[in-house]
Amino acid sequence: MDLTFSDAEAQFRDELRAWFESNDPGEMPEGDDAGYAWRRDWQKRLAADRYAAVHWPEQYGGRGATITQSAIFFEELGRARRPLPANVLGILLAGPTIMTFGTDEQKDRYLAPILTGDEIWCQGFSEPDAGSDLASLKTKAVKDGDEWVITGQKVWTSGAQYSKWCMLVARTDFDAPKHKGLTYFLMDMEQPGVQVRPLVQITGEPEFNELFIEGARIPDENVLGGVGNGWRVALTTLMNERSGLAFFLQVRLRQLLDELIEEAAARGLLDDPIVADRLGYLHTKAEILRLTAYRGLTTIEKYGTPGPEGSLTKWMWSETNQELVQFAADLLGPEALISGEKWAYELLRARGNTIEGGTTEILKNIVAERVLGLPRLKAVTA
């Protein structure tokens, strides 16, 4: 056991620190569209120096970074308080999925613009009636010559309003068992029959959208991984979902907590045993999260597959982040509740943490069934 980073890892961290230090995008401008454009510019700067997707192979513009280096990248991004690149779903989800299942033509066509942010991607998985039970989705793809005609509705589609492409999972066979009749498509968002309607969330921001698809067309060559193979391709996408990003979130949580501790210190509240106890509790939970995430890295690097700890960090993060912002509101009082202020925003935004990227309830099911080997409850029959 040696928790010091190797020379190569430490050097990579130093390199990143220096780069972030000399590359500052400045303050995010007001307004959702301006903010998005700012993040897109930021991504271009990252891409120009091959920092947009360090975990991608060098041939595609990445650095072939190990999973630990990738974690270090996101940690340093968070530590430097630099934003995530605009095309985060393209970089983390679409790109790796295309690398795994794509044809050479698909790789040539799609990977480069993902990296530069010239083509933004969104993820068309969830539907109003298929959230956690993804295999029950109903969006329909019907073959018409060498094209597929799509009809259906998607929801919680983050960044759809800025997207050129959508990772779309649709049902191509209604007779097959529900996991088997699915196909994974790369859908052009800029065509008739694709309508995006922003969903304003609890914070007042439109981060995600509803997607209405009526007769949109997708050519055969935009099937990814073969007709009927969509479930397997989608699982690959989902497995990539939490890679690396966990370290960005972990660092952001840590920064918020440290700011709260400093705020409490400035008010002379650290001597209050109740405040100290609660902050100590949050600090413990934040450290457990960080260390468990590190353990997960080692397990993957040494054994190739995630261990039990890998299933726990998203749950730990979301729970701790919510407890943190709630305590901040308690401690700081009404000023934490003024609209537009940092803590007020964090308080509201954190409510999504236990829902987005897999609800806590679903994560607990996954842990219980796949890690602990507990039996699955039989479906309720009427």
Place this chain on the structure above:
Amino acid sequence: MNFDFSEDQHEIKRTARDLLGQRSTLAKVREAAEGKSYDDALWKELVELGWPGIAVSEEHGGQGLGAVELAILCEELGYALAASPFLATVMAAEAIGAAGTAEQQARWLPGLASGEITGALGGASQLVNDADAAAVIVLVGDDGVVRLLPREQADVTVVDSIDPTRRAARVAGEGETLGNGGHDGLDRATVAVSAELVGVGQRALEMTLAYVKDRRQFDTPVGAYQAVSHKCAQMLKDTEGARSATYYAAWAADAGDDGPGLAEPASLAKSAASDGIRDVTANAIQAHGGIGFTWEADVHWFYKRAQVDAALLGGSGLHRRRLIALVGARLAGTAA
């Protein structure tokens, strides 16, 4: 970075698991608890294997391995809920080894390492495990000063704690100051207790999983119901969280000046393990239902051990407050 044991450390863990699985069965633990006696044969065997001296320097007759190896043994002894003075002895040895003067070390460490004598460590206002039979007691005074008391200078009153798998006592006495004041030594002892807690939690979790897969209600194993399965998931999360913090602290103890120091990691480990494993063992009883509340079931031994370990060397509240004092000072230092 490598957050995994070395091959040798894995081997120590496997050996300990196998040996204790045979020698320290729950039937043996029950026999010891109900008979208020330790399993002398087990202790003799641990001594022959050199376990009490695993982290004591070779100069003083130990094996010269580190806090990680010690944590592995403590975890396995917790997993087996072994009835022995092992934890008390190694806690005393850790404190004396880290903080004692050369004379104190030369006088006490060889005996503790060889298992010829046993030790004890605890607070003057707390329970001190195994003080009665210990040749040397490390006592943390209410004034924060750590003292070393040969048994004959200690006023020991044996008490029954709620954990009958182990002996407890109250201790008073003056003794002599332990070396430099002793706090880094206490931190090392704190890591050992945290490691025992991790083992206690792991076993309570495994017992519970076996039970809820087997026990059926309404024609269904109760482990299929989310009210139960989600509780089990929570138990895993608490156990793994305590484990992450404890292994980190053990590594920090061995890393010395090259690491993050030991004060924060030790309190972190104790805070995580005390809270986490108390919850795990309480949930274990709950998941066992009415059976879990009976004397017949073994699950209560784990709950009791966890409660006493959680209180040893300060409960989670004390360590949370210490942690935030350390973190607050560190952050203030960075800001300045």
